Amino acid sequence: MGLRERKKEKTRLAIIDAALDLFLEQGYESTTVEQIAGVVDVSPRTFFRYFTSKDHLALWFHDHGEEIILETLADRPQDEPPFTALMHALRAVLTDVECSTGEDAERFLKLRRLLDANPHLIGRSVARGAQTERRLAEVIAARRGADPDKDQLTHLIVAFAMSTMRVGFECPRRDGTVAEIAARMAESIDLAERSLRPGWDL
Amino acid sequence: MGLRERKKEKTRLAIIDAALDLFLEQGYESTTVEQIAGVVDVSPRTFFRYFTSKDHLALWFHDHGEEIILETLADRPQDEPPFTALMHALRAVLTDVECSTGEDAERFLKLRRLLDANPHLIGRSVARGAQTERRLAEVIAARRGADPDKDQLTHLIVAFAMSTMRVGFECPRRDGTVAEIAARMAESIDLAERSLRPGWDL
DNA sequence: ACTATTCTGTCATAGTGTGCCATAAGTCAT
DNA sequence: ATGACTTATGGCACACTATGACAGAATAGT
Structure with a gap:
């Protein structure tokens, strides 16, 4: 370099x-x-x-997360149920957060505090998430052999997955170590998986 | 007046x-x-x-929708499962859309075309949705007797409900009459209800 | 050292959004 | 109606975000 x-x-x-x-x-x-x-x-x-933009700076983390999700998804077997594959991708992001050290971890914690303090920024964050959602919908639609412009289930699968991620990240709104936050995110993934009917995403 | x-x-x-x-x-x-x-x-x-703001203008519809949801929710029995109550609130919005006539219906259709053509606006739209989500989380947390700052399930219930609404509204991205769009939204509500495990939201 | 490429600063400009104050229009008494 | 009162509007100035154009500085490849 x-x-x-x-x-x-x-x-x-x-x-x-x-x-x-x-x-x-x-x-x-x-x-x-x-x-x-x-x-x-x-x-x-x-x-x-x-x-x-100023927003782009505050949400630079999303770029990285989206990359991980798309890469992980590409590596998952094509016949794996879509939601399961997405949950694996989410766990990959989680692992990345857990493994971040020193300055990176500090930045992550600062970002979290920032989002907690500024509801307005949460809005921008989910707006960025909507962009990711559109890309994921393309990938999942291809997996399911469906037309992304017509198949509602594809969009519902992706939307539920992103919701799970968001809830894990935002809730609870209290400070903690990176490990604690990661644990919460893992918890929300488990919660989502338990809430859905087996085979709903086929 | x-x-x-x-x-x-x-x-x-x-x-x-x-x-x-x-x-x-x-x-x-x-x-x-x-x-x-x-x-x-x-x-x-x-x-x-x-x-x-310019955004507020483009999303004026949300103000109305949120109002309907909150009102409907307040009228639902307190012991009704939260997600079920939310789905009823969504159907109330649906009914309102179906019943809108003349100029109002035209505005609704124009707005939909606008959102279809501007992915950027979809972002602003979901950002506005996040605001609604926070308010709904307060209401649902009260119903469940939970602390909205701690209970993940509350947030997951609300997030899934809003996702359902959004999918129904955005997908498919093709023009149609108000009735056709309302039918699509109803379809996505059914889809979501079938996808979740009975009693998951208790 | 020479040249091409890429990064940076300066200047100009468009557009959004807000505070402030004077004025115009609607409201409500008598 | 006439007046006093309240509220909406217009105009001005201003701060901030964001972008385009151009010139000069730093770096890379040879």
Whole structure:
């Protein structure tokens, strides 16, 4: 990896860290891009070259999570029931969170605190989730040999899966270690699996 | 109802209709508040007194839907299983849509076409839905005698219910009459009820 | 060291959203 | 009706997000 790419990654993380701290300190809305850029010593214009928007910065975690889900899904056997495959993908995200160490874990916890404090950001977060949902619907539809524009069950399977993930992440709204949060997410996955009728997703 | 209130309602509807038409004609993003205000012959400043944002205008339907859901929920017997009660509330929204006539129905159809054409707006729509979800979680938690900050099942019940609604509304992405769309929504409610294990929401 | 590529800063601009104050319109007494 | 009172509107200024265009600086490949 060249110097250029290392520098970019360093700037990217510096922006994230500066922004996260400012957000938690003085609120999301009342923190301006100019301020964030000022702390990192970068022009506001450059900020928008790293993140397409303030929202994108606050939700950078989704990009990573979506990647993991899509990769895991591609590796699952094609004849596995769709919802089961999705739950495996969710567990993969979970594992990734659990294994994150040091600065990454800290960022994760800060992000969680940020979302807890800003209901408005939860909205943006689920909006980002809707994007993931559309992509997942394509994949699941292909697995089921269905037309994603017509098959309601495909969309219901994906929506239920994303709901499970979201509930696990958002609830309960209390601080804890990464391990504790991961345990909660695992709990919600179990809960969802127990709630659904066997074979409902075939 | 006095002249003042009638005038306000008239302006409100005029703004909605002008906006909806402009959105469908030239796209949501590329339609400015100034344009909308211009068509209705109102100052841009006044626009923001009727709608807090451009998004709020595009999602005005949610306000109405949420109201119906909360009212219906309050009328359902307290000992009814939570998910069942929520499905009744959803059907109440459905009935309202089916019964809407003339201009209202037309607005509903335009809104649907708008959402179909703008994935970005779907995001805003589910973000608005998240707000509703939080309110419903409070109500359902009270029914179940649970703490909304701790009980995952409460959130899962609400999330599944909202997912059902969303799938019914969004899928399939094809035009149709109000009756056809309502039928699709009813279908997705049935699908969800069949998919869940009896008594899962107790 | 030379050149091409990529990143960055500066400037200009469009658009959303808000506070403030003066004015116009609707409401309600007498 | 006339007046006083309340509320809606318009106009202005302003902060902020976001994007396009261009020039200059840093890096990469040879």
